[in-house]
Amino acid sequence: MSQINHQPVDILVSTHQPEQVTLRGYVIGFGGSIVMTITAYLFARYGMLNKPVMVALLAFLALAQFTLQLVYFLHLGREFSPRLKLLVTVFMMIIVFILVGGSIWIMNNLDGRMMGTKVMIKYMNSQDGL
Amino acid sequence: MGLISIFANFWLGKLNLQALPPNAIQWFGAILMLSVPIGLALLLTVKKKWKWLYKEWLTTQDPKKIGVMYILVALAMLLRGGADVMFMKTQQSISVGHNMGILSASHFQQIVSAHGTIMIFFVAMGLMFGLINLIVPLQIGARDVAFPFLNATSFWLFFAGMILVNASLVLGDFAATGWLAYPPLSELRYSPTVGVDYWIWSLEIAGAGSLLAAINFLVTIFKMRVKGMNFMKMPMFVWSVLGSLMLVAFAFPILTVTLGLLALDRDLGTHFFTAGGGGNMMMYVNLIWAWGHPEVYILVLPGFGVFSEVVSTFARKRLFGYTSMVWAIGAIVLLSFLVWLHHFFTMGAGSDVNAFFGIMTMIIAIPTGVKIFNWLFTMYRGKIRLESPILWFIGFVVIFTIGGMAGVLLAVPPIDFQLHNSLFLVAHFHMMIVGGVLFADFAAITYWFPKIFGFKLNEKLGRFTFWCWLIGFLTSFIPLYILGFMGATRRLNHYSASLGWQQLFIVSAIGAAIIGLGVGAQILQFVVSIIQRKNNLDTTGDPWDGRSLEWSTPSPVPFYTFARLPHVTERDAFWVAKRQKVEDKRPYEDIAIPKNSPLSMVIALGAFLLGFGIVWHIWWLAVSGLLTIIATIIIRSMDEETEYVLKASDVERLDKQYRMQTKTRETKLAVEV
Ligand code: HEM
Ligand SMILES: [Cu+2]
DSSP, X not given: OOTTTOOOOXXXXXXXXXXXXXXXXXXXXXXXXXXXXXXXXXXXXXXXXXHHHHHHHHHHHHHHHHHHHHHHTXXXXXXXXXXXXXXXXXXXXXXXXXXXXXXXXHHHHHHHXXXXXXXXXXXHHHXXXX | OHHHHHHHHHHHTTOOGGXXXXXXXXXXXXHHHHHHHHHHHHHHHHTTOHHHIIIIIITOOOHHHHHHXXXXXXXXXXXXXXXHHHHHHHXXXXXXXXXXXXXXXXXXXHHXXXXXXXXXXIIIHHHHHHHHHHHHHHHTTOSSOSOHHHHHHHHHHHHHHHHHHHHTTTSSOOOOSTTTTOTTTTSTTTOXXXXXXXXXXXXHHHHHHHHHHHHHHHHHHHHOOOTTOOGGGSOHHHHHXXXXXXXXXXXXXXXXXXXXXXXXXXXXXXXXXXXXGGOOHHHHHHHHHHHHHHHHHHHHHHXXXXXXXXXXXXXXXXXXXXXXXXXXXXXXXXXXXXXXXXGGGGGOOOHHHHHHHHHHHHHHHHHHHHHHHHHHXXXXXXXXXXXXXXXXXXXXXXXXXXXXXXXXXXXXXXXXXXXXXXXXXXXXXXXXXXXXXXXXXXXXXXXXXXXXXXXXXXXXXXXXXXXXXXXXXXXXXXXXXXHHHTTOBSSOOOBOGGGOOHHXXXXXXXXXXXXXXXXXXXXXXXXXXXXXXXXXXXXXXXXXXXXSGGGXXXXXXXXXXXXXXXXXXXXXXXXXXXXXOOOOOOOOOOEEEEOOOSHHHHHHHHHHHHHHHHHTTXXXXXXXXXXXXXXXHHHHHHOOOOEEEEOHHHXXXXXXXXXXXXXXXXXXXXXXX
């Protein structure tokens, strides 16, 4: 964007100092995200944890990465125009909540209405084998 | 022998002679498809226009030109999607009893899937982004978008995705899985050919383009509005686009991830969506519709915006209920993330889940209804000019209301169990999409054409086109409602004569032919209008007595857009300004304009090679594609001089010249008449 032809006149744009964007921040964000993703993969693939612990761990890693990206990529908390960003952030939280919560609700509901794996294998074998 | 095959395998992956079309009818499609680029290339060479094309169009960063290119590609794809319809309709009319029709079952399914995919991603999305590029900057009084280079890149990614879809006509096949490719059918085990991969990668590439474009225009709308235009003074089209792009920004990442997981399943043997290995195909259906439902509002909201502009201009009244319109858009944006399960009521969720999503679906009809009533109240007691844009609007109200009522029916889970997967559903969503999106885009093209090209489209042919579309469309789709009630499922390539469906299918095919006539008239309309453009010149810049800022510029809009930035104090800024008639005495100022760059195209080329390489497992090609993208981005970031400055004195000179030209054109015209 050039200095000459942009004309921000939003009432929401305040006169705060523009945010500081540093290379270091991006490197931390990028490196951190990769480390967390690989950790999650390694645990899912080779980790010998029992199910609830595993679920909790993966959920924690996901949330941590989410926060990391918000802070280092979207610069949450160092806003240029606080009200606008707050609005967008709240909206994003609502959508994430709806999608994640809704998916868990739906998939769980479907799961509850199906036979378990063991029962299903028994049933299929009783038909004409798998 | 072994060595040769290893060699070929490395260089060509899965590609071999068997990838060429297997029979006459598919050769026909391939040759038809190839003849377009070859013909164009020949034409350009003969007319020595390559340099002009490269300089004026291919490398441009001007949203006005990018918008035109989006729309041209989308209209070409409309012809491709329409050709698919002709095959489908012929097959369904004759493939009864012993007659197996003209298409094999697999080929028929490929055509249906290609039609759906192309119409949604390359026609509806393309028209939408084209209009956004053309009109949004003008309406908010901005000379450009926030990130011009990114904008051109978005377009070229869209273009690369389009090429990839069409490449499947010549090399290999397309997905025979329907336009959303549910697993397990779309998994490697049941779809071992490259069809699904073509589908995945063309959508990944085009989808990335859409996401980038959405972010770009969100920033543009948030940050680049002209002085005085606060949110509640924005034209309704801009509001609608804002709502739509919010949805793109939040929904398209879901699509990218879902397709990515399916690609991992197919290429790396993971088990996200296979029953074996602990995956779950129902998760795919859940995710794809978490994107898919917002997608329908992504398409239709800008359509609503177009109608808001058209109705208030042609009724010569300010838009009724502006504030309620804004709230309706807000409500639609939020609610469209709360209804996705209505696409899979029958998957087996309990009545609690189904009831919740059924009720939410009925609720979302309310803000949509609010908008319809607002338009009708805007027209009430207005001095309506019945020109073709408003005809498209009236057609929209008829079709959209019929389709919408069918939609509310489908929102009731027990009814959906009966009608799911039937032609009733197909009729419902075409009424929404064709009525709400296509009709709006046609109205928009007629309405804004003089702004971009400087002359109006031929009105007689425009009306004829409209009537063909309306009559043809109703003839084609009302029978599908009836067939759906009789139990005809969607994607049906053959049925038994005893069912007695053939007459209705034939009526439907006749309807499609009438639409085809309409499309022919549309093409003729463009040709005739261009030839007779002298009779339809828009010398004023304001041919329809418009209300928003785009009409304050001369037509066609000069490359610097606004010589002086407009001054906004109220809603319908230009309408107000026209009545005050104050002369603009402000000084001119320097304008920065982005330089042309071919690098957007290079990035898209990289994306195409990446996609094509993965589709055919030609790994060296895929890696080179990826490296091309990364290298180009780095090269571009190093470039410090991406714009040039148009001096204030030059702006002044050009502006005056422009005004003079308009005047002389005007007088010349008066003499000719
Ligand atoms: C303009 C006239 C059009 C006609 C006559 C038409 C006709 C058809 C027909 C006959 C089918 C197949 C129905 C079946 O047997 O399952 C179909 C499917 C479909 N159409 Fe259209 N169509 C038109 C325009 C559009 C447009 C503009 C869009 C979207 C923007 C669209 C999106 C779709 C989709 C998504 C499918 C479903 C494909 C699938 O089942 O996977 N169509 N259309
Ligand atoms: Cu839906």
